Amino acid sequence: MIFLVIWSFLVLTLSVMPVSGPKTELPVDKIVHFILYGLTSILLFRFFISKTNSRRALFKAVAIASIYGAAMEVVQYFLPYRSFSLGDMAANAAGAFLACLIYKKVRR
Numbered sequence: 584m585i586f587l588v589i590w591s592f593l594v595l596t597l598s599v600m601p602v603s604g605p606k607t608e609l610p611v612d613k614i615v616h617f618i619l620y621g622l623t624s625i626l627l628f629r630f631f632i633s634k635t636n637s638r639r640a641l642f643k644a645v646a647i648a649s650i651y652g653a654a655m656e657v658v659q660y661f662l663p664y665r666s667f668s669l670g671d672m673a674a675n676a677a678g679a680f681l682a683c684l685i686y687k688k689v690r691r
Contacts, residue, residue: 598655601664602683616674621682624648
């Protein structure tokens, strides 16, 4: 549980920090979102699996990770050095779902 809290705080910190870097044709931003929220959902799944069945744990983990990602995008809307992106929200949800689903399958 403590690792989940620390991880969530790290994601929050990364979400509100100014970003800079070279512009590329690669969707690096989306890949980072995919990975961060994928890991978030796995940590949530590991937390919930001890309290419920794997299907509910998966649903809760993906839902919470996706909502957290959406909330971070809303926060970024109000920051002058960050921007709101529906594409980032989609990457968050996709990463949360796919990573958690793969983790659940491999865990068996």
